[in-house]
Amino acid sequence: MDLRDCKQLAYSEVRAAREAECFNSLTAFTANICAKDKAVTATRNMFPESGRKCVCDIFDEAIKDHAPFEKNTEKGFNQRHMSSDR
Numbered sequence: 001m002d003l004r005d006c007k008q009l010a011y012s013e014v015r016a017a018r019e020a021e022c023f024n025s026l027t028a029f030t031a032n033i034c035a036k037d038k039a040v041t042a043t044r045n046m047f048p049e050s051g052r053k054c055v056c057d058i059f060d061e062a063i064k065d066h067a068p069f070e071k072n073t074e075k076g077f078n079q080r081h082m083s084s085d086r
Contacts, residue, residue: 006047006054013039014055014062032063 003009014035022034036059044051 004046006043006050007058009046010039010043010051010054011058011062011065013042014059015065017042018063035063 001008001012003012017035017038018031021038022031025031025034036055039055039059039062040052043055047054
């Protein structure tokens with residue numbers, strides 16, 4: 001992975017935001033908004049002109065990528081966002 005490449009950095013930032021800053025979002029919708037916003041902010045630090053576009057270009061693919069945690073992520077995500085105790 002070359003983090004000097006705008007799209008590769010954006011991909012990494014989307015995944016990192018989803019798992020860190022946006023982990024406790026109440027719904028999948030707000031988690032996606034949070035992840036996109038955090039990824040744009042982080043990516044624009046290195047790519048001020050093209051950071052937002054890079055995030056938008058890869059967002060749908062990156063937000064769905066749970067490797068290498070795929071087995072437990074789907075169950076955890078559903079429990080976290082569909083729980084009736086919230």
